[in-house]
Amino acid sequence: MERSSSDGVRSEGTRADGAPNEGVRADDPAEIGRRVLRLRAERGLTQRQLAEPAYTPAYVSTLEAGKVRPSEAALRHLAERLGVGYEELATGRPARLAAGLRLRLTDARRALATGAPGDAAALFRALHEEAVTHELAAEQADALLGLGDCLLESGELTDARDCFAAAERLLADDPLPRRVPAIRGRATAHLLTGELRYACYLLESTLDELNAASLHDPEALLLLYTASIAPYMDMGAHARAAHAAELALALAPGVGDPALVAGMHRGVARTLIAEGRIAEADASLAKAQELYRQLHIRTELAHCHWMRGYVHAQDGDLEQAESELRTARDILASKRAALFTEQVEVELADVLRRRGKTEEAEALLRPLLMSGADGAGDETGALGAGRGAVHAGGAHRLLGLIAEERGDTECAEEHYCAALSLLERSSAAGDLADLCRLLGDLLRRSGRVEAAMDAYRTGLGHRAAPGTTTLGPAPATPPM
Incomplete structure (x- = not known):
């Protein structure tokens, strides 16, 4: 007969810590029976002492043999007699x-x-x-x-x-609101890979599902609307991004998690920047920054410095922009947050180039890209098609500008074409029009008028319907 007692002998169905062996369900009647037998032996109780007054010794014997599944009432009685919690007896999990x-x-x-x-x-x-x-x-x-x-x-x-x-x-x-953080995580991974359209699809379809089921959970909705702002902006869907920001702001008073509220302020700031409302954007970032500082969340704090650097760059204060971006890079590098560090270095390089520090900008950009102009990065190092594609396109654009400024038109064209390929693959319409203009101007100056016209037409195609995507109708607005 299998026995288990305080001398260290255990039944073959369980491990030394009382948990079931792999492949054995913890709530299997035989497994419960073994636990009861082990605990009874450890406490020196007879089957009669364990059973009375509610049950018989025969019932305990049958239960210990795994021939009967005990009811909840029986398990609670046995747990009380054995001096353990109900959950521990029912599942084998240690108390608490x-x-x-x-x-x-x-x-x-x-x-x-x-x-x-x-x-x-x-x-x-x-x-x-x-x-x-x-x-x-x-x-x-x-x-x-x-x-x-x-x-x-x-x-x-x-x-x-x-x-x-x-x-x-x-x-x-x-319930779906419980799954929303996982969905948001998947969407963010696709966004960083460069799959902007699919990131939008994940977020929008989840919003529609929540609204269709009348699951108007403020935290879930705030998380989804905030997460959707970045892919909307990168796709050039500024109107949809602004609408998501408005809804996020309306939801925020009903949310108790300060990290979610801080993320909302950071997302809203991006739409304000696009609208030219620089002072309001900086104020929104200041709110997020203070919350992250109180919560000691350094990565998100770095993102605030990053965005404030972008705000200063848009406002023409390049010295302050450089300072903020260097702070962001230092925080991210100290945390070994590799991808975000590389992305902020692209934006820092843009500011350095505009400040006349061309050699430093180029030295910062080149290690970020795989060799060759196609930007085919991987997930272990350089930026590229599968890793930070939008910023990889930005790095090639900057290297093209630097090459053009020093008169190397062939190198500039290679970088512009590499950037165009990356941004088109990512559906990053927000940057494509400007890039097509740069490429068209370069081709026109070199006498290739037809090719220049093709580049301009491509750019105009991406600007033809500002504020829209090809994803269909926006998600329904939830009741506030």
Whole structure:
């Protein structure tokens, strides 16, 4: 007969920590029976002592043999007699395990906010393994969400997308608002890869599904509307981005999470910049910056410096723009947030070129791109088609301008064409028109009038319907 007692002998269905072996369900009647037997033996109780007064010794014997599935009432009676919690007896999970895991997930989030994504990723992986061992689906999903965010920062976009998709599958039976962070994560991974249209599709279809089901959860809606601003802006859909920003602002008073509110202010600032409302944009960023500083979220704080640098550049204050962008780069580099560091370096290079620091700008840009002018980067280093495609296009555009300024028209044309390929693949209409103008002007000056006309026509095609996308109608507006 299988026995389990305090002398260290255990049944073959469980491990030393009381958790079931791989492939054995923790709530299987045989597994529950083994737990009852082990705990009864450890406490030196007879079957009669455990059973009375509500049950018989024969019932306990049958239960320990795994021949009957105990009711909730029976499990609660047995748990009380054995001095353990109901959940521990029913599932084999140590008491307060889920609560402890959630506290450690919070610690891992704090590690990501203040330190390197690689270090935080190790914590999330360990917590995920522990949650899998104890069949804690919600905690598994939260660990995967945290790991996905780590991988986004370090630029491992395919792995990040897979983490968010796995979290979404784990939460498939949960209400849609619970799955929204995973969907937002997937959309962000596609955005950073350069798949702007698909990022918009994910966010918009989720908004429509929420509204169709009357699931007007303010936090879920705010997260989705805020996340949609960046791909809208990159696609040149400024009107749709501005509408998303208005809805986000209207939702914010009903949201208690300050990190979500800070993200909203940062997203709204981008639409204000596009409208030329520079002072309002800077004020919105200042609000976000203060919230991130209070929350000690360094990556998002760096993003605020990054955007404030962009605001100053748009306003013509290049010295202050350079200072803000260098601050952003230093924070991101210290956190080893590789992809974001590379992206901010592209914008810093733009400011350096405009300030006449051409050699420094070029030295900053060249290591960011794979060799050759096609921008075919990968996910482990350089910017390119599968990693930061929009900023890769921006880097080629800047290198084209630098080449043109020194009279190397052949090199300039190569970089402009590489940028055009990247931006067209990404549907980044917001930058395409300007790039087509640069390429057209270059071709016209070199006497290639027909080719120049083709470039101008391409640019005009991307400006033909400002503020729109080809995604169909915008999501329905939720009731406020």
